[in-house]
Amino acid sequence: MKKEFKVIAKIIQNNKRVLDIGCGDGTLMEYLKIKQKNDVRGLEPKKNLVQKCISRGLSVIEGDAEKELSQFPNKSFDYVVLSQTLQAFLYPESVLNQLRRIGKQTIVSIPNFGYWKVRLHLLFKGTMPVTKNLPDEWYDTPNLHMCTILDFVNFCNKKNITINKSMCLTNEKISEITKKNMKHKNIFSQLGIFLIQ
Amino acid sequence: MNSVNKNLKKLVVNHSLELDCGKTIKDFPIAYETYGKLNEKKNNAVMVFHALTGDQFVTGINPVTKREGWWTTAVGPGKAIDTNKYFVICSNVLGGCMGTFGPTEIDTKTNKIFGTTFPVITIKDMVKAQKYLLDYLEIKKLLAVAGGSMGGMQVLQFVSLYPDSAYSAIPIACSASHSAQNIALNELGRQAIMADPNWKKEGSTPDKGLAVARMAAHITYLSKQGLQEKFGRKLQEKGSLKFSFDADFQIESYLRYQGANFVDRFDANSYLYITRAMDYFDLEKQFNGNLSLAFKNTKSKFCVISFSSDWLYPTVENKEIVIALNTCGANVGFVEIDTDKGHDSFLLNVPEFLKTLNEFLNSTYKEINNEKRI
DSSP states (O other): OOHHHHHHHHHSOTTOEEEEETOTTSHHHHHHHHHHOOEEEEEESOHHHHHHHHHTTOOEEEOOHHHHGGGSOTTOEEEEEEESOGGGOSSHHHHHHHHHHHEEEEEEEEEOTTSHHHHHIIIIIOSOOOOSSSOSOGGGOSOSSOOOHHHHHHHHHHTTOOEEEEEEEETTEEEEOOTTTHHHHHHHOSEEEEEEO | OHHHHTTSOEEEEEEEEEOTTSOEEEEEEEEEEEESOOOTTSOOEEEEOOOTTOOSOOSSBOTTTOSBOTTTTTEETTSSEETTTSEEEEEOOTTOSSSSSSTTSEETTTTEEOGGGSOOOOHHHHHHHHHHHHHHTTOSSEEEEEEETHHHHHHHHHHHHOTTSEEEEEEESOOSBOOHHHHHHHHHHHHHHHHSTTTTOTTOOOHHHHHHHHHHHHHHHSOHHHHHHHTTTOBSSSSSOOSSSSOOBHHHHHHHHHHHHHHHHOOHHHHHHHHHHHHHOBHHHHTTTOGGGGGTTOOOEEEEEEETTOSSSOHHHHHHHHHHHHHTTOEEEEEEEOOSSGGGGGGSOOHHHHHHHHHHHHHHHHHHHHTSOO
16 A cells, blocks of 8 residues: 555544545555444545445445535545545535535645656756656646645635644655745655645 | 246245235235355345346246246356355245236135236335245345346335345445336336237237337337447348338337237236336335435445446436435445446346446455454
């Protein structure tokens, strides 16, 4: 399991209800279910991945988060997880509001567009950045709303969204984001992981 | 048909059952069949509910029609619902014509066949009757209840009536309340039967009407694309049009064949009663317009499956079930299978569907045996 999922799993307490949005093949869900006795559900738009999840005994619904989230009642999950997908939505703000409505807490991870390699790529090559974390060409990318760690934090402040925890991943190493190190982390981290309310 | 039916496996239910219509029935037969073996823990039983024209002969050769069981693609040794591993139970529904209490049975009061004097039955009545069979077989909790189309409706009704009697539920290509379009199509079939001069005539059967009903219904089980690819405008006999009303086109001949075959194995009045039961099915209404209340106490794990080209029970209707289940926090998975085979997909060899069915069931079975929690 990738480091990001380990970090997310660590945030989630045992025996809680978790909804994984864009759960993929269910790797994180299975871990949470078996290792942490979490009661997990998933939402995934790709049929083949949904089938994979169902085969693994995971309760996953085929569907698009931009259309399907309204069916879940308020605060019906302890945690809602959204891993590296926020940037792919047409209306990320409304999706985020739905997640916060459904979950008592929400875990959001974002690929950091402020990462130094991304910056240098644009600066020196003059073309849209293609990196290990962002492998798609500009014309063929699901990512519509890229943002940086700083962008996300600013957004939360502007919208009065409480951030309970901010972490970042730099070459598989996990560290905390603080006010002091924010600018530094915004350059050197590939991924931001936030626990918001 | 009755002479053959006497050799079928039957349970005579000694309880009295009050039907939704207000009438009470007692000492009525339920014809059933089982496949595979019940294990010691009695936790490998799968109850399969059949659709409109099905019967208890899920797999293998149907001893009455001498044809393959209606769900042989999915049920049997080594199949998606593996009878080497699971104990599969299926019974003919109330109102059916394969040995269960229905309009082809003799009314002991008049010594005549019930025909249209049989009470109108509902999906709920069917499910209640089948629960007696489970009690008789001493199965407290099923591994799964599964069924497509009307079978799926019975699945929904079953988990709603008996929230702790199945570890898992697999409603396939169905709906929680019959749509206007489906009621209309059923009415078309019923009117075809009732328009046949032989209907209700002693000693004869409305074969033409029933055949037309079957032809119309058969179209609704397929998809436009599927029909086009299989038949297109292909002619029955090579050459040119005959300028008559004979079956020029292959699709015409195919439908006529389907209709003619059907009347040999099905009773016209059963067709009326069962389609009526489907039309009356409205689980939402049973719970005052709030479908999620139907599943409020359910402990089952659900796997809802729909098919992309099914226009009879389209994905959107299946999804309403999923939404209701989510609303009450039930444990639900859902997938729409991509296929051009229409509503009939659940009866056909659609690998992705069969794989999903198999793996969901296997994972549930593993779970209840390993973890004792779901």
